[in-house]
Amino acid sequence: MTRDLKRWPVRLASLLACLLFWHVAASARLDLGLFTFTYVPTPRAVLDAAWQLLTSSAVLAHLGSSLSRVFAGYAVAALLGVSLGLLIGRSKWAEDTLLPPLEVLRPIPAVAWIPLAILMFPSSELSMVFITFTGALFPILLNTVHGAEAVDPRLVASARSLGARRWAILGEVVLPGALPSIVTGLAIGMGTSWFCLVTAEMIAGQFGIGYYTWESYTLQNYPDIIVGMLLIGVLGMGSSALVKRLGALATPWYRTQRAG
Amino acid sequence: MSSYQPAPEPGRIEGCGLSIRLGEGAEAFEAVQRLDFTVAPGEFVCILGPSGCGKSTLLGALAGHLIPCAGQLTVDDQTIDGPSPQRGMVFQHHTLLPWRSVLDNVAFGLKMQGVGKAERQRQAREMLQLVGLADFAGRWPSQLSGGMQQRAEIARVLINRPRLLLMDEPFGALDAQTRARMQELLLDIWARIHTTVVFVTHDIDEALFLADRILVMSPRPGRFIEDLHLDFPRPRCASLLTSPAFTHFKRHCLALLRHEEGRELPRLTPLGLPDADHPPLRIAL
Numbered sequence: 369m370t371r372d373l374k375r376w377p378v379r380l381a382s383l384l385a386c387l388l389f390w391h392v393a394a395s396a397r398l399d400l401g402l403f404t405f406t407y408v409p410t411p412r413a414v415l416d417a418a419w420q421l422l423t424s425s426a427v428l429a430h431l432g433s434s435l436s437r438v439f440a441g442y443a444v445a446a447l448l449g450v451s452l453g454l455l456i457g458r459s460k461w462a463e464d465t466l467l468p469p470l471e472v473l474r475p476i477p478a479v480a481w482i483p484l485a486i487l488m489f490p491s492s493e494l495s496m497v498f499i500t501f502t503g504a505l506f507p508i509l510l511n512t513v514h515g516a517e518a519v520d521p522r523l524v525a526s527a528r529s530l531g532a533r534r535w536a537i538l539g540e541v542v543l544p545g546a547l548p549s550i551v552t553g554l555a556i557g558m559g560t561s562w563f564c565l566v567t568a569e570m571i572a573g574q575f576g577i578g579y580y581t582w583e584s585y586t587l588q589n590y591p592d593i594i595v596g597m598l599l600i601g602v603l604g605m606g607s608s609a610l611v612k613r614l615g616a617l618a619t620p621w622y623r624t625q626r627a628g
Numbered sequence: 629m630s631s632y633q634p635a636p637e638p639g640r641i642e643g644c645g646l647s648i649r650l651g652e653g654a655e656a657f658e659a660v661q662r663l664d665f666t667v668a669p670g671e672f673v674c675i676l677g678p679s680g681c682g683k684s685t686l687l688g689a690l691a692g693h694l695i696p697c698a699g700q701l702t703v704d705d706q707t708i709d710g711p712s713p714q715r716g717m718v719f720q721h722h723t724l725l726p727w728r729s730v731l732d733n734v735a736f737g738l739k740m741q742g743v744g745k746a747e748r749q750r751q752a753r754e755m756l757q758l759v760g761l762a763d764f765a766g767r768w769p770s771q772l773s774g775g776m777q778q779r780a781e782i783a784r785v786l787i788n789r790p791r792l793l794l795m796d797e798p799f800g801a802l803d804a805q806t807r808a809r810m811q812e813l814l815l816d817i818w819a820r821i822h823t824t825v826v827f828v829t830h831d832i833d834e835a836l837f838l839a840d841r842i843l844v845m846s847p848r849p850g851r852f853i854e855d856l857h858l859d860f861p862r863p864r865c866a867s868l869l870t871s872p873a874f875t876h877f878k879r880h881c882l883a884l885l886r887h888e889e890g891r892e893l894p895r896l897t898p899l900g901l902p903d904a905d906h907p908p909l910r911i912a913l
Contacts (some may be wrong), residue, residue: 521899522719522721522723522899523723525691525693525711525717525723525898525899526719526723527725527736528693528710528711529691529692529693529711529712529713529715529716529717529785530713530716530736530737530740530784530785530788531712531713531737531741531788532736532740533740540736541725544725544727545727547727619727621726621727621768621770622726
């Protein structure tokens with residue numbers, strides 16, 4: 369712990385150095401030939417823009433619509449991914465019927481769904497939620513399948529010998545056994561669903577952080593671009609950390625097991 | 629232990645022309661072949677044999693995890709048609725649920741019967757007391773030593789008051805001292821909760837120390853080649869291990885097992901063949 373504390377000044381200094389470089393490069397309009405800082409706003413301008421956004425009423429509309437889209441798409445993906453994953457992981461029949469079509473769809477990046485999604489869904493709102501859902505579904509599904517398949521068959525046999533029936537085995541043995549793997553899938557899925565949402569918003573949105581970032585580019589409010597980028601990063605990081613924290617709370621045995 | 633209710637009835641086992649096939653297609657083989665045997669209610673029987681001889685396979689069939697391909701296997705005249713809390717199984721390595729506390733693990737069987745939380749926890753505490761784990765009720769299974777895990781496992785099986793207690797080399801992975809203590813503890817528990825015990829082991833000392841009767845099995849196809857009745861007085865203690873009568877039986881068992889040396893067979897498990905997809909169920913000794 370104390371060793372960690374001693375390392376903090378260096379880490380902080382590194383961050384400050386980057387910030388300083390950004391400031392100098394942007395103020396001097398540094399041109400490196402391959403790329404240029406000519407249009408990059410200074411940290412100071414970004415800070416001002418951030419303050420302006422955060423104190424305006426628009427911020428709630430942008431944040432609110434982004435968060436609600438992510439929440440809706442992610443919640444459906446989590447529910448469907450975990451239940452399908454448990455089914456596929458535990459039943460050969462479900463694996464044969466459900467997995468092949470999913471395997472075909474899996475390599476298609478969620479972003480590639482955008483044009484079709486706009487055509488398929490009546491509102492652009494729903495199409496964006498769908499894109500978020502597609503992004504989160506596969507990491508959650510595949511990790512759940514993996515977790516359910518890896519459950520020790522001796523635990524299942526033992527539970528049956530103790531009188532557990534089908535549903536009890538699913539709830540008492542398979543689900544908790546797969547839970548650490550499911551949590552990993554949920555954390556990865558959270559990251560991908562943010563990534564997909566922002567892309568979808570840039571193309572189809574009217575509100576939302578992604579839309580805000582893209583709109584700032586078209587309106588040439590360059591400091592706002594960076595504010596949008598930073599917001600996306602903070603929100604993605606925050607929600608992933610939240611999922612991991614909740615996951616750790618749901619699997620208290622897991623840490624002691626690995627430590628012991 | 630005053631309020632402990634006795635088991636309904638220790639079970640009587642009857643096997644008649646029993647064969648069990650393992651593996652698929654051309655790989656299939658009979659792990660045990662045409663076994664005829666009976667075990668009296670309340671008897672402590674050890675099945676002794678070399679690794680891979682099919683003794684765990686027989687245990688798996690008794691538990692209901694494996695289905696015989698020929699013959700009859702009954703407990704109290706009822707054909708075994710699947711796992712049941714009436715036939716409790718203890719594996720070589722514990723199968724406690726890692727996500728349940730020791731107390732909840734022991735109470736698991738009662739939960740499956742729909743017993744209320746307060747009542748099942750009360751009974752589980754009593755069982756933990758019986759196996760000497762009263763102070764560890766709130767721990768995770770992974771926080772216990774190997775011997776404690778097996779004690780919790782035994783408590784978890786016995787809370788269902790089974791007619792049969794099936795044990796597959798339950799102390800095989802423990803160190804010698806712990807094993808000796810666990811054997812005495814098991815006999816002590818068995819004196820209080822008198823159920824039929826079928827105990828699989830390849831350790832001659834262990835079989836002689838514990839059993840009323842030893843069935844010696846030859847490897848593949850597994851067949852009983854000897855039926856030894858032991859009448860060492862109970863309660864038994866460590867001094868038995870050095871008595872002349874014990875040595876006499878030990879020599880006899882060694883001779884029976886010796887001419888099978890040189891044949892190494894892959895281990896079998898009560899769940900069939902060790903699955904290639906999963907880590908081996910049991911560590912070779």
